[in-house]
Amino acid sequence: xxxxxxxxxxxxxxxxxxxxxxxxxxxVIWDSRAQRGKGKGFTPGELRQFAMLCAYANNQGFAYPNxxxxxxxxxxxRGAVARMLIKAKRLGYIERVSVYRDHPKxxxxxxxVWRIIYDARLTQDDLIDDLNKNDPAxxxxxxxxAAETTADNGTGKHGxxxxxxxxVEANALAHWFVHQVSATTGEVRIVNERAIHDATQCLDxxxxxxxxxxxxxxxxxxxxxxxxxxxxxxxxxQG
Numbered sequence: 001x002x003x004x005x006x007x008x009x010x011x012x013x014x015x016x017x018x019x020x021x022x023x024x025x026x027x028v029i030w031d032s033r034a035q036r037g038k039g040k041g042f043t044p045g046e047l048r049q050f051a052m053l054c055a056y057a058n059n060q061g062f063a064y065p066n067x068x069x070x071x072x073x074x075x076x077x078r079g080a081v082a083r084m085l086i087k088a089k090r091l092g093y094i095e096r097v098s099v100y101r102d103h104p105k106x107x108x109x110x111x112x113v114w115r116i117i118y119d120a121r122l123t124q125d126d127l128i129d130d131l132n133k134n135d136p137a138x139x140x141x142x143x144x145x146a147a148e149t150t151a152d153n154g155t156g157k158h159g160x161x162x163x164x165x166x167x168v169e170a171n172a173l174a175h176w177f178v179h180q181v182s183a184t185t186g187e188v189r190i191v192n193e194r195a196i197h198d199a200t201q202c203l204d205x206x207x208x209x210x211x212x213x214x215x216x217x218x219x220x221x222x223x224x225x226x227x228x229x230x231x232x233x234x235x236x237x238q239g
C-alpha cells in the first residue's frame with residue numbers, strides 16, 4: 001500500500017502549491033537572459049511573477065489566479081504584477097481571453113483569464129475545444145456517424161474502411177497521446193479530427209503506446225519536438 005505521507009500536497013485548501021509542475025515557455029526565459037530591464041525580456045523579479053502565473057495554468061495554458069495571489073507568493077505588490085502582465089502581453093507571452101465573465105467558457109471567473117502562449121500556432125478556439133474534450137463524456141456507439149465497418153477477422157480488431165480502429169478506441173488513444181506528450185515533454189497537443197483519424201491507423205494499441213512512450217522519452221532527452229499525432233507510431237501496429 002502506498003504511503004500517504006509521500007502523496008504530494010496540492011492546492012491552497014491543502015496548504016500546498018497549485019500544481020505539481022510549472023511549465024514556462026522557453027522563449028520567455030531565453031529572452032530574459034541578462035536583459036536587466038532593457039524591455040526585451042523580463043527582469044528576475046518579473047520572471048518570478050510570471051512563473052507564478054504559469055504555476056496556475058492548466059494543460060492548455062489557461063490561468064486565472066488573482067493578481068494579489070501572485071504578488072503574495074512572489075513577495076511583491078499587486079501593482080508590480082499588473083505591470084508584469086502588461087509587459088508579458090506586449091511581448092507576446094500571454095493573451096487575455098476573458099475579463100469580468102465576458103467569455104462563455106469562464107462565466108464563473110470574475111477576474112481576467114490569461115492564455116500562456118506555449119505554441120503560437122494554436123488558436124484560442126483550438127485550445128478551448130481541447131479543454132472541452134479533456135475529460136470527455138462517454139461516447140455512445142449509437143451516436144457516432146454511420147460508417148462502413150469491416151467484419152472481425154478473428155484478431156479482435158474492427159475498423160472503418162478497412163483495417164482501422166473504431167472511433168471510440170481512436171478517440172481514447174488520441175486523448176492518451178495528448179496527455180502523454182504533456183507529461184513527458186511539456187508540449188501542448190490537441191485532440192482534433194486529424195488526431196483521431198491518425199489514431200485509427202494504430203491497430204495494435206498497446207504496441208503503439210509503447211512505441212510512443214519510448215519516442216517521447218527520446219524527444220525529451222534530446223530536446224526535440226514531439227510528433228503531432230499518433231500517426232508516427234502506426235507502424236508499431238504492423239509489427
